[in-house]
Amino acid sequence: MQNKLNPPTEAELDWLDDFLLERIDEDLAVEGQDEGIFDLSTLDGFFTAIVSGPAMIPPSRWLLSLWGDFEPEWESQQEAEKVLSLLMRYMNSVAAFLMKDPKNFEPMFMERESKGQTYMIVDEWCEGYMRGVSLNADQWQMDSTEMSKLLAPIKAFTPEFTAANFDELSDQEIEKLQQSITPNVIAIHTYWLRQRSLQEPQFKAFRHSEPPVGRNDPCPCGSGKKYKKCCLH
Numbered sequence: 506m507q508n509k510l511n512p513p514t515e516a517e518l519d520w521l522d523d524f525l526l527e528r529i530d531e532d533l534a535v536e537g538q539d540e541g542i543f544d545l546s547t548l549d550g551f552f553t554a555i556v557s558g559p560a561m562i563p564p565s566r567w568l569l570s571l572w573g574d575f576e577p578e579w580e581s582q583q584e585a586e587k588v589l590s591l592l593m594r595y596m597n598s599v600a601a602f603l604m605k606d607p608k609n610f611e612p613m614f615m616e617r618e619s620k621g622q623t624y625m626i627v628d629e630w631c632e633g634y635m636r637g638v639s640l641n642a643d644q645w646q647m648d649s650t651e652m653s654k655l656l657a658p659i660k661a662f663t664p665e666f667t668a669a670n671f672d673e674l675s676d677q678e679i680e681k682l683q684q685s686i687t688p689n690v691i692a693i694h695t696y697w698l699r700q701r702s703l704q705e706p707q708f709k710a711f712r713h714s715e716p717p718v719g720r721n722d723p724c725p726c727g728s729g730k731k732y733k734k735c736c737l738h
Contacts, residue, residue, distance in 0.1 A: 512598035513591050518545060521591050528577045541573025546626075547633035548592075549599065549613035554637025556600035557694040559644040559701065564593070570636060603694045610691055627683050631662040634690070655693050658685045 513521065525543045529535065542548050551571065555562050571592075579585040602610055615626035638645055638656070646652045660666055661682055671679060 511594060512601075513594050517591055518595075521545065521548075521588070521595070524577075524588060528572075529575045533575075535575075538575070539573030541575055542571050542633060542636070544615075544629055546613050546615045546629040547636075548595070550630035550633030550635075551637045552596040552599045552633075553603075553612065553690060554634045555640065556596060556603060557690070557697055558638065558641060559646075559697050560641055562640050564589075566640060567637070568592075570640060603691070604698075607691050607694060610687070612687060612690065625683055627686060628662045628664075631659045631686070632664065634659050635663050651696070652693075655689045655696070658682045658689055662686075 522545045525545070525548065529540060529543065542551055548571070551567075555567055577585075577588070612627075612630050614630050617624050617626055638647070647656060661671075674682075
């Protein structure tokens with residue numbers, strides 16, 4: 506059994522990618538329904554937001570969003586446990602990378618090739634990120650100046666923004682927006698990490714109101730014995 510702290514292998518990620526896609530029957534009518542997450546890029550964005558945000562979200566909540574209206578029909582208990590284990594290990598690996606080496610963090614963006622050139626596709630990742638944010642949007646302070654600025658390039662590539670705004674942007678401007686996603690994601694993680702640390706209870710060292718009794722001093726209980734021969738034991 507894999508340790509829950511070990512990141513998934515490439516083979517395991519390929520298996521999980523196939524599982525997410527194939528859990529929805531291609532013959533089903535899905536119009537108007539929430540298909541949830543069905544690729545690794547969207548899942549990567551989703552988990553990045555969850556581990557970067559203002560509060561911890563239990564699996565019981567984020568799993569509902571992950572599946573949308575199409576919770577898997579498990580073939581066995583073993584399959585359900587395998588999927589949940591892979592999801593937890595994946596999320597833990599994202600969290601560990603952001604904590605230990607944030608400067609080198611890289612989102613799992615997609616790529617496509619056209620006419621010999623490779624283009625970066627960030628839409629699915631950004632959609633996953635904002636899905637993660639929506640789980641506790643009221644705590645994200647999205648209307649604040651700082652958070653609004655940091656989230657702007659991520660929101661720009663989600664469905665409700667893309668079509669309306671990109672017609673007026675040049676390819677260079679779109680590329681610049683894409684390139685600002687990663688540093689902003691790192692900055693968001695740093696921001697909420699700092700905020701959470703400020704909210705944690707601060708424990709102060711206990712101080713005696715009077716000097717402590719020495720081992721050879723008279724015991725304060727009034728027995729007349731030295732402290733080391735009385736209440737010390």
